Amino acid sequence: MNSYWHESVTSTEVERDSLNSDLDLDIAIVGAGYSGLWTAYYVKKLKPDARVAVIESNNVGFGASGRNGGWCSGFLPMTLSEIEKQHNRQAAIEMYSQSFATIDEIEKTLNSEKIDCDFHRGGTIHGATNAVQRSRVVEEVEELHSYGFSEDDSRLLTLEESQARINISGLFAASYTPHCATIHPKKLVLGLAKVVERMGVKIYENSRVTEINPRIIKLKNTTVRADVVVRATEGFTSLIKRHRRTLAPLYSYMVATEPLTKSQREEISWHNRETYHDARNMIIYVQITHDGRIAFGGRGAPYHFGSRVKPSYDNHDEIHQRIISSMHEVFPVTKDLEVTHRWGGPLGVPRDWQPSVNYDQRSGLASLGGYVGDGVAATNLAARTLAHLMVGDDHPLTTLPWVNHPSRKWEV
Ligand SMILES: Cc1cc2nc3c(=O)[nH]c(=O)nc-3n(C[C@H](O)[C@H](O)[C@H](O)COP(=O)(O)OP(=O)(O)OC[C@H]3O[C@@H](n4cnc5c(N)ncnc54)[C@H](O)[C@@H]3O)c2cc1C
Secondary structure (H helix, E strand, C coil): CECHHHHCCCCCCCCCCCCCCCEEEEEEEECCCHHHHHHHHHHHHHCCCCCEEEECCCCCCCCHHHCCCCEEECCCCCCHHHHHHHCCHHHHHHHHHHHHHHHHHHHHHHHHCCCCCCCECCCEEEEECCHHHHHHHHHHHHHHHHCCCCCCCCEEECHHHHHHHECCCCCCEEEEECCEEECCHHHHHHHHHHHHHHCCCEEECCCCEEEEECCEEEECCCEEEEEEEEECCHHHHHHCCCCCCCCEEEEEEEEEECCCCHHHHHHHECCCCCEEEECCCCCEEEEECCCCCEEEEEECCCCCHHHCCCHHHHCCHHHHHHHHHHHHHHCHHHHHCCEEEEEEEEEEECCCCCCEEEEECCCCEEEEECCCCCHHHHHHHHHHHHHHHHHCCCCHHHHCCCECCCCCCCCC
């Protein structure tokens, strides 16, 4: 895998201990991605004396958190009407309001904790290049408005307005929302790890958990006892005993170009560095990086039977080629640019595509995840929610509809 984010981190990576002896903790967190680390962060904020450790099978940010598209977006994998169908209208509105507010919470925390991850709040443009796509873009805006969200949350742009923001080839219609920022994913996850370590959380690397049971987790040669065990393993969950069908690992892939030249940048405009996607069937997601490269991602890779997850799946020639073709179509100027990086990784997909935050006080089992491809911001909200559930302070977040939301297991 040759991830641009991995290569462009300038700080030296810290070597961490692996777990070689039994442990006794208040809270044991499995997985050092955003979910695990934000959980550690908010728990320590609420309970500074809690004995918390994070146990990671590879190293910090090895998973999707170190290699995603860097969209820190308030939008969720489920729509407002899907939430309403399962819960009620007010629950749907509350879920989206909290999710939009999460971008502010992340910005505030990055500033207060001095985490430099190139956070830039440029919003998102959702484009359409034909009439069918246009109706999808319009429907998305209309749905938000029908739940009481305003033009300040999402609005249609005139063609002139959108072309002035990003010069997209063949654009037919577009909408804009301010509820998204770009980040450098790997810098965020490494920065977060440093912050929680400063707060007294121990992170163990190269320590694979094989089994999670109430108040006990097992590694090959060691056992950890904890009042609460948090599973934050997302796209790798199927590798844990009895969890093969909990979340399906679906792969998402990305490429990055060399930096655009000054004249290419002028041609494309894009001064406010909005994220961009369009309403085609294959999901695409794009950002222009801090140093002026186009980072272009796409989904559409086939599911690997039996929920297999392997390092060899992190590259997929055919999908990468399809992503490059889409990039050339959307931004013809990129035909002259070298694609310098290609990578990919697994997302965690629940059977009903609805993420959840789960906590059972009696067994001490907790989990968060199933964000599909929208976890950069959602992990923060999920972790805050879980921290309040664990300390039992009846915080309003603990009544959000994703709390203890059940999703059926996958069939294979
Ligand atoms: C290519 C790609 C692009 C994406 N783009 C975006 C985007 O632009 N915006 C967005 O919102 N979302 C995006 N996502 C999704 C987003 O990155 C994830 O939803 C989010 O990072 C999930 O964080 P996490 O901590 O739950 O999981 P992860 O970051 O995957 O972390 C899970 C961690 O658990 C560890 N682990 C797993 N099993 C064990 C075990 N048995 N023992 C110990 N440790 C274990 C793993 O090694 C891993 O480090 C993208 C994902 C991918 C792959």
